[in-house]
Amino acid sequence: DSVERVKGLLKVSASADGFFQEAHVKLGPLEFASQGVALAGCAKAPMFFRESCEAGLGAAMKASIPMKNGYIETEGIVANIDLTACNQCGLCSKRCPYNAIRVDAEDNPAVVKALCKGCGLCAADCPKECISIVHYTDAQVLAQVDAALEADPGRKIIAFVCHWCALGGVDMAGVSRLQYPPNARLIRVMCSARVSIKMIRRAFEGGAAGVLVAGCEFPTCHYIQGNYAAEARVKRAKKQLIKAGFDPGKLWNIWCSAADGPKFASTMRTMARELKLES
Structure with missing residues (x-):
């Protein structure tokens, strides 16, 4: 239509x-x-x-x-591609919801910075890990995971929350004074599609009691289809967690709007109870 x-x-x-x-x-x-x-x-x-x-x-x-x-200013959060590590698979170009990655005659991808919105979907899906997102590189996100798990990791839940909706839901829960266990350690990403399987595994390898991926409510997404990509990746991550010897039931996801403070608080209470983190 x-x-x-x-x-x-x-x-x-x-x-x-x-x-x-x-x-x-x-x-x-x-x-x-x-x-x-x-x-x-x-x-x-x-x-x-x-x-x-x-x-x-x-x-x-x-x-x-x-x-x-006569011009438009765009955000500085964009993707960068390291061509020295790229194997020219073309996956990034196919997956980009904004058609911001173009492939030349030699199959080398290039980011059109004026079109890129920095959602991070391409970086999370890249099999060679040669794509980085300005301000949200793998190293920066993983450093936050490691820091959150330095003390008493077995009682921590690593929660990756998207900037636009899930984080708004967290704020709404706070301003509404909704009570939920303080086990979550929030890591903000621009889109839930930025959360890679590597990040999820890093949290479990660090001893986290659980991992939550929180994104926009379906079918809306600030980045068009980022939540759909994140949902599919969580399913793949669960299969990989089984092979690695981790309990896939400890990986949760929630899709909420910025007004869904009660939903976020309820999810955290349920998650803490099922992971036996309640004091």
Whole structure:
């Protein structure tokens, strides 16, 4: 239908109800994650006439800034590819939801920085581990895992939470004063698709009692399909954990919106109880 065509053309996401998803409900209510594309009116949600007009005026102002400047500023969180380690498999180009990785005549991939959104899906899937994400490299994320497990790792839950929705759910649980066990150690990633099997295994190898991968509620995702990729990777990770001698039942995942504080708190209570971490 028309929504699916627009999603494919502009590389944007939509809700289960067929309305387009804003970049952030508070920080970016009139724009998409794709810079330079504004959002307003009933394309976003059912609105009264006055509200729709106000949103349209706001979107017009948003669009006028890059039109006047003649350029669009993008985030500095982008992918980099080390061609010396690359085996030219082409997987990154096929998996990128933004078509931001182009392959030349010699099968060498190159990142189009203006299109890359830094979700990290390509880096987590790369079989040669030759893709890094600025500010979210493997070394940086793994260092956080190691630091979180330095003391009493057997009572810690490593929770990888996406920046846009899951972390919002965590904040909502906090401001709502919802009680849950303090066993979780949160590691923020821009998207749940950034969480690689290597990161999950590192947590278990460090002695973590459990691992949680938390991402956006289906079918929405700030990065279009990052949560789908993360869900598939968690399933693959469980198979690898069995081969490595770890209990796959200790790897959990949750998909929530930024308003799902109760869901996050409930999941943490259930996880702590089943992992026998309650004091």
